[in-house]
Amino acid sequence: MPLEDHKIACFIDFENLALGVRDTNYKTFDVQLVLARLLEKGKIVARRAYADWERYGAYKRPFHEAGIELIDVPLRGYSGKNSADIRMVVDALDMCYAKGHVTTFALCSGDSDFSPLVGKLRENDKYVIGLGVKNSTSELLVSSCDEFVFYEDLIRSVQEAPPLVGLPKKQKECFALLADSMKALMREGKEVLWGSMIKQTMQRKRPEFNEEYFGYSTFSALLEDAQKHQVVKLRRDQRSGTYVVTGFDAGSGETAPEPAHAEPAAEAKPAEKARRPRRRSRKTAKPASEAPPAPDAA
Structure with a gap:
């Protein structure tokens, strides 16, 4: 599918990513790196991030500026994280069935609990891109997706610019x-x-x-x-x-292809203009300056 035909829905399990980034040497999670990589693949038509946003207030402004809808799932006891996961799964499936123009789903999480969702999306002919922090990403999730991008690789690509x-x-x-x-x-x-x-x-x-x-x-x-x-x-x-x-x-x-186009054309024209049959056998003598003395020597 051509890049311009990809219509991408981006779903971010932010708590999973934030915890993964915290355990690495990176200070904060830069959502612009994620969006920039997805924009290389097509047009992002939906952007949603799920978390207890009272706990991650410092990220609200950059996410708002990036046009991401913040879905607030307050943490209640031990069920908070599961509630965010369930909400994200329900919303993704709803979009899969209701929005036929969406061709690609980007699931930003390393949680293996999303593997069944990936399977259901692919069953409905959707292309699935996963994104997560390497040390906190399940191998099962990586193998389930059509394509998986590690956040560390996005950081590295910026450093190598x-x-x-x-x-x-x-x-x-x-x-x-x-x-x-x-x-x-x-x-x-x-x-x-x-x-x-x-x-x-x-x-x-x-x-x-x-x-x-x-x-x-x-x-x-x-x-x-x-x-x-x-x-x-x-x-x-x-x-x-x-x-x-x-x-x-x-x-x-x-x-390499550039000189290959120019050199044959330059050599062919003098040979055609001269129209001297005996010079055809001397075509191996490439330098044009050596061609005129040949008849004098004969």
Whole structure:
């Protein structure tokens, strides 16, 4: 299914994630990292987080700013956590049956109790993405999902982002979004990165994105400037005439097809114009400067 066709419903078992993050070296749980990864996969049409929010008041504001609906399930004795789990399961199944346009469910939890829910969603032809903290995630849940993302990997991807030095702040912001979107498509296994595909991913990550805000009249102009500043490498598609991004400037492995298109064309034209049969046998002599002296020597 193309990325733009994924309609994602995100359900967050926040207490499970908060406890998992607390037991690691990470200070707080950054929900923006989770949403950014999901936006790489499609459009998020529903966002809900379940917890006793009186206990996690510090997270209310960032979750509200991220457009997440907070479902408050107060902790009562020993049944509080189970109540949150049950509410989340009921809501997910209700959406599965009532909202046919939702194609993908993102369950953010490491609790094995959600494995039956995963099975029921997949039974109804839904794609299920799981997300949890590695040390507090059940192997049963991981194996039940179509795809599982560990929170630690989201942190690591941020730490490994290449620095963009010597650029104005606005331009750096633009190129950072470009690079992040390219890496997102690469993670999804996209071998050919069309310019239009990259722009769609950038707009999913930042709905307000517009190349004109960054001073470019077209997205092609943005890509050309990114190549000029050695951020990406481009080539023109011969059929459509549009840009294809072959990789980051630091990685030269993907640029091999470019000279392969240019060199044969350059060698073929002189041979056709000359139309001298005896030079066809000397085609192995690649340097063009050696071809004219050959008749004199004869």
